[in-house]
Amino acid sequence: MSEAGTLDPARDTASDTRTTSARRRFAVSGSTFLLGLILPVSTALAYEAAFRLGLVQARLLPPPSKILVTLWDLARSGELATHVGATTLRVLLGFGLGSLAGMLLGALTGSSPTARRLLDPTLQALRAIPSLAWVPLFILWLGIFENSKIALIATGVFFPVYLGVMAAIANVDRKIVEVGRAFRLSRSAMARRVLLPAILPDFVVALRSGLGLGFMFVVAAEIMGASEGLGYLLVDGQQLGKPDQILAAIIAFAILGKFGDWLLVAGSKPFLSWQDSHSRIS
Amino acid sequence: MLILDKLSKTYPNGMHALSDVSLDVATGEIVALIGGSGCGKTTLLRLVSGLEAPTSGTVSVDGEKISAPHPAVGIVFQEPRLLPWLTVAQNIGFGLDHLPKSERDARVDEALLRVGLSGYGPRWPRELSGGQAQRAAIVRALVARPKALLLDEPFSALDALTRASLQDHLLGLWDAHRPTLVLVTHDVEEAVALADRVIVLQPKPGRIFAEIRVDLPRPRDRLSHDFAEAEREVLAALDGSLTPQQPAKTGKAQAAGWW
């Protein structure tokens, strides 16, 4: 009758359930993926069919087959790789700088009430400025080439990461922190062994929204003047009246953004397997 | 070995939670603190553990004053408070970072075995039942071999059967190294089953109302006449502590004389 009665061959059942549940999760994620494809693929097929049947005028909205051909041509000529590479590099640099700054300042204001009172009002005021309003200043200061673009992207990434990290640290459960105190952890051990793992789930969410904004601002930066990048492809398509090229660039953006987000999720997953949430968001 | 000298605590919001609590606990003794809710039991343990500073008075362990968490004093909270991102084994070894890995693993394995959790080491805390989690929390504090262990209503969230079995587990663990135990409870049976001495607290402000020695030999038979007698005595004192006009009494003899 005692609690200890539940002992049995615990280790075997544990590893058993783990492999089967891993297999099941894999199957589930596969079918979820297919489920997510139903809407876009069926829409594309329906439009393609309407086009073939002559039901729609395709001058402004080319059929999916034409967009795919354009994408394929861009890919074959190596142009697509150049543009994707340029955009990716800008996002990476801007995201790296912005999230690093957001992380550091968020950690500071999240853990020290004094720093929060000192810095947070200013940062919140800066956050209220639409990031695009900085563009003229960045161009004046940093020139029209890469630096101003990366500064703009970093600015966009900074705020969600800063806010997320600050809130996550400030909200770490006092009860858990007390366990660390009771075992006399030093400040650095407390940060490494308690605070960091405690904020990791929120931190990943903050990075994901940061990356999303990074992609938003790379478009803005490239539309305002660039000789390569997916944003340039958009503007070029507009000026030459090639909607298929615009849509090809949009699709490339969608795939690139989704892939970056997936990388963040997949990269953090091994560290978050302990989570006890009713359904994990991915 | 554990000496509380005129401990008082007033919280910043003006709440006078404890007033002049003095207590002397011998090495290896098991003391139960019992009292109605809000009479300062948790506050008392937090002061003794060094997690909170007293407004006045001192706590000392073997003559050493406690002003911050001290290696000689371990604490088990009302909730297990296992770290969800560590496995059960890592949780139990959480306070053993200073030891070589082999020593740490040996202590953790022994602890898992002792509380009937062998095989659960690689699992996540979320996979444990409430009673299992609380056992892990108790050994997490004990593997660091504190001289004194404080427990704040450690079994209050569990059902009666689990509670009785965990009380036996606790006595078994205590027997291995015989640390001093200070156990907060609101359960009279638990106090009598475990303690050498039961301290009854009185609320507003929290202070010691009565002290009852339980001289029953271990293992204690919960169904025996003497056990019931001791329970009745604690219950009577508890009743008195909740009636504000009753004057405070200390000591068994005095209490008996009053009645």
Ligand SMILES: Nc1ncnc2c1ncn2[C@@H]1O[C@H](COP(=O)(O)OP(=O)(O)O)[C@@H](O)[C@H]1O
């Ligand atoms: N951090 C705190 N700040 C202010 N008041 C507190 C705090 N902790 C406890 N108290 C108050 O002190 C009194 C004693 O609380 P506590 O020690 O938790 O009692 P118990 O554990 O006996 O139920 C209660 O009235 C409670 O409201």
Ligand SMILES: [Mg+2]
């Ligand atoms: Mg309490």
